[in-house]
Amino acid sequence: MRTKKRRNTMKTETEGLILMNRAVGDKNRLLTILTRDCGVLGCFIRGASRPGSSNFSATQPLTYSRLSIFRGRNSYTVDEAKVICTFFEPGAMDMLHLALIQYFCELVMKTVPENTDASQPLDLLLNCLHLLKKGRPPLLVKTVFEIRLAAISGWMPHLLYCEHCGAYEDETMYFYYQENVLRCQKCYREGSCCPLSKGALTAFRYVVSAEPKKAFSFQVSEDTMRQLSECAERYILAMTATHFHTLDYYHQAAALES
Ligand SMILES: [Zn+2]
Structure with a gap:
């Protein structure tokens, strides 16, 4: 219970525009996001490399998304992302x-x-x-x-x-x-x-x-x-x-x- 509470206080719900999305290894990505509440953040996201995965479209460059960001000791991780609108039209x-x-x-x-x-x-x-x-x-x-x-x-x-x-x-x-x-x-x-x-x-x-x-x-x-x-x-x-x-x-x- 205590662990869960601590984890929740480290979570931020915000919106942000994905500026960059780079592969880190086979499955993870490193995002650079202009967030509304926390400025520009570098955030990891797990398993968003496949087009079918739930967070894939919401973490494409130039996509404006609702984000749930977890702040770890040394890094930020996006737990969940949902598209608000996209400007990604290569x-x-x-x-x-x-x-x-x-x-x-x-x-x-x-x-x-x-x-x-x-x-x-x-x-x-x-x-x-x-x-x-x-x-x-x-x-x-x-x-x-x-x-x-x-x-x-x-x-x-x-x-x-x-x-x-x-x-x-x-x-x-x-x-x-x-x-x-x-x-x-x-x-x-x-x-x-x-x-x-x-x-x-x-x-x-x-x-x-x-x-x-x-x-x-x-x-x-x-x-x-x-x-x-x-x-x-x-x-x-x-x-x-x-x-x-x-x-x-x-x-x-x-x-x-x-
Ligand atoms: Zn003058």
């Missing part, structure tokens, strides 16, 4: 979408720590997967994902005014993505920065401050989108100080499509 996705989603997963693994409330990054990622599935432009989804993930990871972009003179707007302003500061034309100085037109800065401010689901609802010209997307990418790369190979694949696929 046949239906092109290289660009596959690479982009892999990049999102890598970013999440880099930015979301273990054992933290991860509702915000999880909802953001689920929303992005829904929008990509619905056919929204990958560049828009990528840009908003990068900006919002940075903001909820503690790297809120400082976009309110020029750090030197306090100007709110200018024909062009410069975002110094490594220092996270904004400067107007008059106060421009050397440094790693991205130019932002009035439209690009307005969109950037909107994405940062909008309600989560409304952050994708803005329209800008192709040039403005290009400026904003370059800025968003440089910013998240500077903040995470990481080179993502999946991002290289995304750019290769995007170059082939254009």
